[in-house]
Amino acid sequence: MIPVSEQLDHFFTEKMKEYPTQRSFLVPMLLYAQDELGCLSNQAVEYIAGKAGLSQLEVRNVISYYSMLTTKPRGRFHVQVCTNICCQLRGAEDLFEHCKQRLGIGHKGVTSDEQFSLEEVECIGACSWAPAAQVNYDFHENLTPEKMDQVLDEYRSR
Amino acid sequence: MADLVSHPDEVKVVSQRFGKGAAAMDRYLELDGYKAVQKALASGPEWIINEMKASNLRGRGGAGFPTGMKWSFVPKESAKPKYVLCNGDESEPGTCKDRLILEHDPHAVIEGVMIAALAVGAKTGFIYIRGEYRYLVDIMRKAIAEAYARGFLGKNIFGSGVDLDVRWHTGAGAYEVGEESALMESLEGKRGIPRIRPPFPAVVGLWGGPTVINNVETLASVPHVILGGGEWYAKLGTPKNGGTRLFCLSGHVQKPGVYELPLGYNLRKMIDDVGGGIWKGHKLKAVVPGGSSVPILKADEIDLAMDFDTLMKAGTFLGSGGVIVLDDHTCIVKFCLRTTKFYQHESCGWCIPCREGTDWMKKTLVRFHAGGGIKRDIDNLNYLAENMLGRTFCPLGDAAAMPVIGMIKKFREEFEAHLEGRPCPFEEHGAAVEQLPVLA
Structure with missing residues (x-):
């Protein structure tokens, strides 16, 4: 098999x-x-x-060399918040903190219902549209905590 | 996906098809697609390389090496197969231009790879796209399949008797793989550990065969050089710095975005006019002009022509075209810490100066920013960074060292302002000093 x-x-x-x-x-x-x-x-x-x-x-x-690869299960929706410099300059740290609060998990944590996991990631190539996050492979850009809530709600309802 | 912007000073060459649906084959053909490769087929390798040399096109990945010259280093005769490798592992913080090219004009990248292959006598090209850019991998897969379906790729392309394959490949998250030798390792199915040079990839590259490695933007510019002529392209820029490039404006400007401007465009104008000036009515503090790894410039140092040679004279680099703008509310120590944290995360550990250096710099800066710094730390940071320069197989060590050396040199007083338990002057709440050990 x-x-x-x-x-x-x-x-x-x-x-x-x-x-x-x-x-x-x-x-x-x-x-x-x-x-x-x-x-x-x-x-x-x-x-x-x-x-x-x-x-x-x-x-x-x-x-073990590649940061996207994992041997441990993640949530159905893997939320990756970039906090690298260009995102940092436009509020990524607050955004990441907000995600932690909202999901009740920390960096590399998984929610108990296994729906969401969270990761602070390095540059995802969205520097001119910062701050940005990826949920699985989808890009979400020019984010604010409020917009992030909408994004998370949208995934939760899927 | 990502928003497109526009400014009257832009000269659209490589971005001329953005927003026009050119990812679809028919639309690309309407917009002069696949004409350049046919011209290249008819004109032969020597002509292609001469046009490329005349264009003064320099590598858009960061190093700025003349493309025509790079291609001319590939030996004509080779017992092993030759390859062209397109580097789409865009990961330098501040850089988000290849993403737009791959999204809006994937066939231009394929065409660029084909022309490079014709120039050096390669039969196979690979387009490596970073793992996070899955939607672009999907776009590229479709574009390549369409090119095969039309007979533009495969056996006997355009009835010329030449066989040419272009393949797609993807990474899985690693900044270091953007470095050419690590990129080849990754494509061969290994950890992205850099190789020692010489031999250079042009002589011993993928699977031991001569290999040309170029950035996405470089290769996407090639068809325009071939159609418009090397001389025309060269004149768009400044002497020895041909053409235009995509500048990624980010940070504290009013209108961040990716703008195509001629090489030699004034940096102050780029920030004030193109970027709409600094946001929130704040003042400019500093600019990192070429992606996170290049030395920083202070606000009064930016009356510069943005080309490779001028920036090198100014003590920094044009790099990958990522222009990161910092306003006067930014803490340089914090910025330096985040930059260093990135390199520490990405260091593969192969070379000890980089593995140990990035780690100690990060640890020192964490403590320093929290108010636990002592005066000796500033010189120690500088010492660590200087001992990484030139002592590693790949440039990641240099990339980690240069910003730290630059920031200490230009903003030493700001480092000093954090000394001996004083809270960060830019943070409302100060920092949790008591949680961190203070070195005696």
Whole structure:
């Protein structure tokens, strides 16, 4: 039994043909598997190690380098607030504090209903539209605490 | 997604298709799409490289290396396959321009990669996009698929007999991967640990083959150079600094945004006219003119032409085009701390000066900003930073050191104002000094 869907497994197999070595597609493979599974579980690591022709240790070694990859489950909606300099200059610290209060969790915390997780992240490339946050892969920009509440409410109702 | 802005002083070359739906193939073709690559195919590699050299286009990722010259370093004969690698790992704080290019004009990036491949004799190009930009990965995947469907990519492109593939790839969160050798490691499925140079990527790159690595904006500018001619492009800028670039205005300006201006545009004018001046009626305090890693400029130092050479003479860099504006309500120590915290987070730990240096600088600045600083800390910060410069495999160490050295040099009095338990003069509540140890 593979832990990911057949479509995703097929996608990996096809995409890997574009590279001269078996391990080249490893980083995207980890990210796409994580998107489907929620986190890189032991089964996921075993599966991907087999796919890339690597030991599980080598795969974990790569996972630990990339900040988006995680072996621990996050919330259904992963709220990533950028507090890097351009966002900081336009109120990101207050925004992050507000999110902590509102969700009742801290940096890298997960709400008890597993709906939300929170992370203070580094620059997400929204410097001219600061402060900004990403919820999963969606960008939300020019935020204020009030706008952030609307954003969170919208996800909560999904 | 991100809002587009406009200003009468803009010269729209690389941004000319923004907001025009050019991510769709038919629209791109209506707007002169894929003409440049056909011209390049007809004219041959030598002609392409000569036009690129004449254009004075310099790398838009940050280093400002002349693109034509970079391409000319690739050996003509190679036993191993050659590659073109487009760097879309945009992560330098203050920089958000590649995002707009990838969103609004993905085919221009593909076309730029194709022209680079034709120039150096590569058969395969890769477009690496940072993991956070998933919607742009999706846009690029669609654009590449469309290009294959039309026969612009694959076997015998445009009936020329040339085979050319362009592939997409994505990262998973790492600033350091924006550095060219770490980028190659990541594309090969590894941790983004930098490689020692020489050999340079143009000789030994991806999977050991000669590799050209260029930033998204650089490659998106290439089709315009090819169609308009190198000489035309060069004249848009200043001597040795050809063309225009996307400046990302951020921080305390009234109208932040990404503006395309000719190289050599005056920095003060960029802030006062294009950016609409400082917000909330405040005054200008300082500018970081090229992304977070370049030395800071004080308010009275900004009557500068924004090109690579002028800024270098002024003791800083044009870098990635991120212009970060600070008003007079900003605490430099806090700004310095947040900058350093970023580099500490992103340091991969491969080189000891960077791993230890960023960590100690961060620890010192945390304590310092909270009022637990002693006079010796200021010199110590400077000492740590200076001992990182030039002592690491990749420029992350330099990138972490330069802002600290710059801020201490320009704003030493503000560091001194935080000494010996005095609360931060810019924070209403002061800081929790008692929670932090004061070094004797």
